[in-house]
Amino acid sequence: MDAAKGLEAPGETLEAQVKAFFDSAPPLQNSDEITQKLNQFIQRNSSPSSARRVVCVTSGGTTAPLEQRCVRYVDNFSSGHRGATSTEYFLKAGYAVIFLYRRRSFQPFCRSLPDDPLLECFKPTNESNIQVCEAYSEAVKRAIVDHHTAVAGGLLLKLPFSTIFEYLQMLQMIAMSMRCIGPRAMFYLAAAVSDYYVPWKDMVEHKIQSGSHLLDVKLVQVPKMLSVLRQDWAPLAFCISFKLETDSNILLNKAGGALEKYKMHAVVANELNTRKEQVVVVTSAEKVTVQCDKSRSDNDVENPLIKLLSEKHATYIEDSGR
Template sequence: MAVDPSIAAQAEAAARRSEEAAEAFFRAAPPLRDRDRVAASLNDFVARHSAGSGGVGGPAGVICITSGGTTVPLEQRCVRYIDNFSSGQRGAAATEYFLKAGYAVIFIHRRGSKQPYCRFLPEDSFLDLFELGEDSEIQVPQSHSAVVKAAISNYRKAIHEGLLLKLPFTTIFEYLQLLQMVATSMNCLGHRGMFFLAAAVSDFYVPWESMAKHKIESAVGPLNMQLNQVPKMLFILRKNWAPSAFCVSFKLETDPNILLQKAEMALKKYGMNVVVANELANYKDVVVMVTSSGRTTVSRSSKEEDLEKQLTELLVKMHSEHITQPSS
């Protein structure tokens, strides 16, 4: 079917604007701390797993999982910032299940958010997991010993086998620079690369060059500040950074009446393989996987079961089918 030249021209112009906005964002962003060290560890990790084929020969694939919310600083020497809602629970849980499925995982996570194998830690204090024995030795109560032993064993196994690389971020600037680094590094993996983009990414930000250098004085009265839109990097990732990878993004809404429509739009606009639609009111219990071939509802059957277990199983199957497709 012929494509209307005017529509094609509009799409090309929109793509060019997105790329220019992304380039401008990165040019103005403050440099990522320890960039050289991060790049070295990242390139080494990808190189070690680039020839794997699953099973004994290597991991089933390499997946980048993003987790937690980004912050938007209001000052360069930041005291105040705008935060994004996300505990990191979904990304941490998915990391565990993808590791179990045989993947090597690059875990881009918000500092202080939930971590794989540590999701069971008490919210108030991890000290609740320990007690003092008769000779003041530290021990784990019998009620928690099984889960703690399993967590330590699984975590040590992932680290020992070199299957988990953790890269922390706090700000929107750090997150997007890390995502770009990881995606371009993973481009060599082709179809074996996968992205599970569960981080809650800020839609608006204060450009670094127009940001106050020091703490904004409250004595000046009401604060009027204009926020710029964060460039839509999903399109750039899909088009330039890692075009052959299998990409899963997430769409969270508070209004169920627009959720699936927004997910469908994201699927087409950014070229995602899957968009996982979740509503704020019940995102822990049910999601809808939106693909070009239809919708699949995923629910957890009990409060003790992680929804991410079923979600991961479905995505692993879909990614396996993606891997067998010929490269374009």
């Protein structure tokens, strides 16, 4: 209970809030295995003969459990479309990608497939044989081949999360493992991260009983980890965050505010209804509107977006070397 009380004290430092958050979090499963995978991945992509830029793409929404033995939780909507698509273009641009994604959200190379590709893209030819339906034949083949090529080639490392606790624990581990590559590291934080959570120690152990007519859920703010990432975890990395709003009137102001407050290198501003066609890249120097080019077959807004960010990252690396 102390952790929560601590978090509620308004005058508390960010450092203390962060400590309270991690102290209150349940231990991450398989953390040794994850660390090992990360170290191998970074090492493979840092050999002098093939030193690549490495980007950590976060994708999908995080959940904030309301009960320790989790039946109910508050979820943040995000299909993971942005993160999955961006991963494809980062790979195309020559990056190695650590894809930190919400379980069951969109996967790279699979976004043109239906929700349930196994049942919707295949059909039986007889009692015991199956084949791909004609309409999906090319898409299914490309998904499997391109995905496999990236993973087997050591260019794509996929790490799944569900809760806000898992997400931030893994983000920290990734940042630590990427420290050794300095400015070659990029963070592309497209995940929809919970703003509020219930500290683990405050949660009831068992399912909340539904006796009363009104349920009053009190959540406290998740500490502003963007600051911590930028300043402590990955001070040399190139950091991009996202701002999603449903109200376009406040969007650019909020994006500018985030840029300044968290010292990001760029903030990608997007509005819920138009986010697949247009985003605005906000930096301290400018606001660049990026739109998808509908005349092209690869007409995703992520195509020009990743090109722009990759250029900015290249300049950043150059400047860091001076």
